[in-house]
Amino acid sequence: MSPSAPLMSVTNLRKVFGVRDENGKRADFVAVDDVGFEVNRGETFGLIGESGSGKTTTGRMVLGLEKATSGSVTYEGNELVGLSDLDMRRYRKHVQIVFQDSGSAFNPRRSVGAQIAYPLTLFRMASRTEARAKVLDLLDRVGLQPSHYDRYVHEFSGGQRQRLGIARALVTDPDFIVLDEPTAALDVSVQAQILNLLKDLQRERKLTMLLITHNLALVEHMCEHAGVLDHGKLVESGPVDDLLTNPVSDITRKLVDAVLEPELSATRG
Amino acid sequence: MTDAMALEVKDLSVDFHTDGGVVHAVRAANISVREGAILGLVGESGSGKSVTSLAVLRLLGTTRAKITGGQILFRGENLLDKTEKEMCAIRGPHIGMVSQNALSALDPSFTIGAQLVEVIRLHQGVDKATARIKALEALDLVALPDSKRRLKAYPHELSGGQRQRVVIAIALSCRPELLLADEPTTALDATVQKQILDLLLDINAELGTSILLVTHDFGVVAHVCTDVTVMRRGDVLESGPVEQVLTRPQHPYTQGLMRAVPHLHLDEATRSVPRADRRLFEFRTEDKETLDVA
Amino acid sequence: MSALTEAVGTGRSLIGTRRARAGGPAPVEADTPKPAWRLAVRAFSRDKMAVLSLVVLVVVALAAIFAPLLTSYSPVAGDPVNRLAGVGTDGHFLGLDGQGRDIWARLLYGGRNSLLVAVIPVLVVFPLALLIGLFAGFRRSRAGEVTMRVLDVLFAFPLVLLAIALSAVLGAGLGNVMLAIGITLVPYMARVAYTATVQESSKDYVEAARAYGANPLLLMFRELMPNVVVQLLVYATTLCGLMIVVASGLSFLGVGVIPPTPDWGIMTADGKNVLLEGIYHVATIPGSLILVVSLAFSLVGDGVRDALDPRKQTS
Numbered sequence: 001m002s003p004s005a006p007l008m009s010v011t012n013l014r015k016v017f018g019v020r021d022e023n024g025k026r027a028d029f030v031a032v033d034d035v036g037f038e039v040n041r042g043e044t045f046g047l048i049g050e051s052g053s054g055k056t057t058t059g060r061m062v063l064g065l066e067k068a069t070s071g072s073v074t075y076e077g078n079e080l081v082g083l084s085d086l087d088m089r090r091y092r093k094h095v096q097i098v099f100q101d102s103g104s105a106f107n108p109r110r111s112v113g114a115q116i117a118y119p120l121t122l123f124r125m126a127s128r129t130e131a132r133a134k135v136l137d138l139l140d141r142v143g144l145q146p147s148h149y150d151r152y153v154h155e156f157s158g159g160q161r162q163r164l165g166i167a168r169a170l171v172t173d174p175d176f177i178v179l180d181e182p183t184a185a186l187d188v189s190v191q192a193q194i195l196n197l198l199k200d201l202q203r204e205r206k207l208t209m210l211l212i213t214h215n216l217a218l219v220e221h222m223c224e225h226a227g228v229l230d231h232g233k234l235v236e237s238g239p240v241d242d243l244l245t246n247p248v249s250d251i252t253r254k255l256v257d258a259v260l261e262p263e264l265s266a267t268r269g
Numbered sequence: 270m271t272d273a274m275a276l277e278v279k280d281l282s283v284d285f286h287t288d289g290g291v292v293h294a295v296r297a298a299n300i301s302v303r304e305g306a307i308l309g310l311v312g313e314s315g316s317g318k319s320v321t322s323l324a325v326l327r328l329l330g331t332t333r334a335k336i337t338g339g340q341i342l343f344r345g346e347n348l349l350d351k352t353e354k355e356m357c358a359i360r361g362p363h364i365g366m367v368s369q370n371a372l373s374a375l376d377p378s379f380t381i382g383a384q385l386v387e388v389i390r391l392h393q394g395v396d397k398a399t400a401r402i403k404a405l406e407a408l409d410l411v412a413l414p415d416s417k418r419r420l421k422a423y424p425h426e427l428s429g430g431q432r433q434r435v436v437i438a439i440a441l442s443c444r445p446e447l448l449l450a451d452e453p454t455t456a457l458d459a460t461v462q463k464q465i466l467d468l469l470l471d472i473n474a475e476l477g478t479s480i481l482l483v484t485h486d487f488g489v490v491a492h493v494c495t496d497v498t499v500m501r502r503g504d505v506l507e508s509g510p511v512e513q514v515l516t517r518p519q520h521p522y523t524q525g526l527m528r529a530v531p532h533l534h535l536d537e538a539t540r541s542v543p544r545a546d547r548r549l550f551e552f553r554t555e556d557k558e559t560l561d562v563a
Numbered sequence: 564m565s566a567l568t569e570a571v572g573t574g575r576s577l578i579g580t581r582r583a584r585a586g587g588p589a590p591v592e593a594d595t596p597k598p599a600w601r602l603a604v605r606a607f608s609r610d611k612m613a614v615l616s617l618v619v620l621v622v623v624a625l626a627a628i629f630a631p632l633l634t635s636y637s638p639v640a641g642d643p644v645n646r647l648a649g650v651g652t653d654g655h656f657l658g659l660d661g662q663g664r665d666i667w668a669r670l671l672y673g674g675r676n677s678l679l680v681a682v683i684p685v686l687v688v689f690p691l692a693l694l695i696g697l698f699a700g701f702r703r704s705r706a707g708e709v710t711m712r713v714l715d716v717l718f719a720f721p722l723v724l725l726a727i728a729l730s731a732v733l734g735a736g737l738g739n740v741m742l743a744i745g746i747t748l749v750p751y752m753a754r755v756a757y758t759a760t761v762q763e764s765s766k767d768y769v770e771a772a773r774a775y776g777a778n779p780l781l782l783m784f785r786e787l788m789p790n791v792v793v794q795l796l797v798y799a800t801t802l803c804g805l806m807i808v809v810a811s812g813l814s815f816l817g818v819g820v821i822p823p824t825p826d827w828g829i830m831t832a833d834g835k836n837v838l839l840e841g842i843y844h845v846a847t848i849p850g851s852l853i854l855v856v857s858l859a860f861s862l863v864g865d866g867v868r869d870a871l872d873p874r875k876q877t878s
Binding site for chain 1: 677766767768770772774776777781786789790793
């Protein structure tokens with residue numbers, strides 16, 4: 001496997017939901033329509049879109065949480081679409097996700113430490129004691145205390161919860177992480193911490209990341225390449241430096257114009 | 270825009286009594302909205318910005334929250350001295366409010382028209398037909414197209430941006446002098462956010478309504494506000510015209526906040542740094558006491 | 564613009580270098596975290612009504628268990644000469660019933676039967692209903708849906724009517740009453756477990772667990788069950804209170820315990836005959852006890868629900 005081959009490759013991905021329209025008739029809702037992109041090893045790819053664009057559904061298909069209607073998702077050359085549940089579960093060791101709201105992604109009735117350690121014992125990667133040690137180490141790395149291991153998720157603040165979510169995503173030493181609006185619900189100062197942490201971790205662990213967001217400034221900050229989704233279609237993609245400074249499609253241009261920079265523009269009235 | 274004040278909050282203090290003790294949500298805060306201006310009240314969670322705007326309208330409730338000091342001067346009177354009945358006469362005709370979540374601000378069981386007409390009739394005492402005409406005017410004011418049909422629509426039939434326009438229309442239906450907007454665009458997509466903010470600018474220009482806009486986003490402030498006040502943990506840290514605060518922030522917290530946000534348009538110096546090496550500003554624990562509030 | 568050039572430098576993240584401090588504050592309590600059940604007990608003890616109700620239930624239960632120590636009278640043999648003696652009669656402080664039997668003794672021994680009938684069926688049906696609800700609610704499979712529809716049919720019968728019918732078919736007697744009540748309880752408890760499972764299944768943490776590689780069985784028992792059990796437990800506690808009333812009702816109607824075996828329902832039935840004669844204590848004493856115990860179960864159930872809500876357990 002040459003180092004320049006993409007780690008994750010999505011081709012002609014399609015997701016169609018069967019819904020009922022207001023008259024009760026069955027109709028097809030195409031959430032994701034022929035989407036394709038590649039993510040190179042060690043890079044961050046940005047999947048940009050507003051609500052309803054299909055970006056979250058695409059992310060879920062990449063993780064296998066949603067079954068694609070058609071198309072292909074390959075990881076290290078291996079096809080993921082159509083895998084059996086068992087094979088898909090094995091692949092989950094290598095591909096993980098940080099949810100937008102980590103708080104609700106943790107079981108309220110189990111300690112967070114146990115939940116973070118869970119995949120290790122599940123995949124038989126460590127014994128009970130080894131798993132605990134590894135989790136404590138990870139908690140430390142993301143800036144939490146060892147005493148946090150036995151606590152419950154509701155005892156933590158928003159920023160701490162996101163750090164817990166990151167710790168859990170990293171526990172099986174994955175190569176690929178999907179980040180679904182990882183900082184959308186956080187305060188500005190906490191956002192900065194989390195984003196810096198993610199960059200450090202990416203460098204340390206040689207992670208490849210897929211960032212799903214509507215925040216263009218975030219994409220500029222984090223991603224080398226990005227694609228813009230609109231109503232399920234990938235309207236434009238390419239290097240971020242070009243995409244955001246010289247957008248080609250109308251949608252991208254609209255999105256760029258809608259960004260409010262914290263600086264006064266000369267033309268403000 | 271004159272130097273007369275639409276709203277003057279002087280030395281306001283608000284305490285919350287929780288199981289864990291007393292929380293000083295607002296501490297001797299001084300906040301002023303000039304007549305015809307748009308003031309951005311900026312802060313992170315726990316700064317007291319939302320509590321302040323609720324305090325102005327005396328909407329804090331009395332079980333947990335207590336206003337322990339200060340004055341809220343509006344039209345020459347201290348709102349803290351008013352009875353609830355007097356406040357009811359002020360909310361609507363003189364001070365309007367727009368909150369963050371438009372869907373929960375609108376009653377899902379009634380049509381838009383019914384809710385608009387209700388507010389108009391309550392404060393202006395007109396008959397149904399006149400109220401209906403005024404409702405249509407209000408919807409035109411917020412540039413909601415096809416207003417006749419919209420009157421019969423239910424909240425869930427509209428998009429997020431349209432609902433927020435309706436909420437603004439209701440808040441403006443009695444032409445108040447002051448509008449309180451608490452994070453009105455946070456839950457909306459970026460393109461819609463810009464439209465709503467532009468709408469607020471138009472309203473301010475056409476009707477002269479003063480606006481107190483609570484937000485956490487300096488981008489919003491840069492786009493819309495004439496003045497800025499920065500709050501943190503109940504204290505007002507810095508205040509002034511937006512040109513001054515945004516370009517030459519005095520307080521280290523303000524400076525830090527502005528550097529903590531990723532920007533879209535970067536200058537050459539930043540672009541030259543490889544993306545993997547770029548970092549945002551982080552507050553040191555010592556400076557900020559604790560970074561997260563549990 | 565110039566502020567920006569300073570800002571976005573090449574420094575490493577502060578979190579890595581300041582691990583010890585950059586974690587945000589630990590929660591207010593001391594460093595050693597308390598086990599979950601102790602937090603629940605603490606939260607429960609803050610609810611005065613719940614604690615009082617629990618005390619009442621414990622006292623009643625103990626009294627029933629230690630009945631022979633608390634009375635020397637027989638609950639079934641009576642002294643017909645002094646029948647219907649009132650409250651405060653010498654030696655019989657709660658009086659005698661229509662057949663001259665000591666009411667206090669019958670309350671105590673009857674308590675055993677009433678409490679058994681209230682609690683045992685609920686206890687036995689609990690795991691069964693839990694399993695049905697989990698399996699039917701999680702996978703939403705054909706088999707699950709069919710099971711729930713069959714249970715819905717049982718729902719159509721009013722609870723008490725069904726219990727009566729079953730009792731009539733099975734015959735009277737304590738064991739049969741418990742069986743009848745148990746059968747009628749299955750659809751109610753299974754439905755609560757089912758609804759709870761369906762609600763919890765759509766929550767993010769279940770999907771997160773899937774994303775981290777959990778198989779369906781693990782999802783059901785490790786993730787969902789703790790959350791569903793709690794909801795079912797609260798319902799079950801309230802049901803016990805209800806079942807006391809139902810069981811008493813069955814006895815009242817004559818399809819419960821076989822006389823002269825005492826239970827509170829049959830005692831109330833006996834007392835109703837003499838109400839019109841102005842003799843109240845025979846009926847109202849057991850009747851009030853049914854009310855109090857039933858209420859106590861409900862309040863304890865509320866207390867348990869609040870105590871087990873993870874958000875209420877801190878501070």
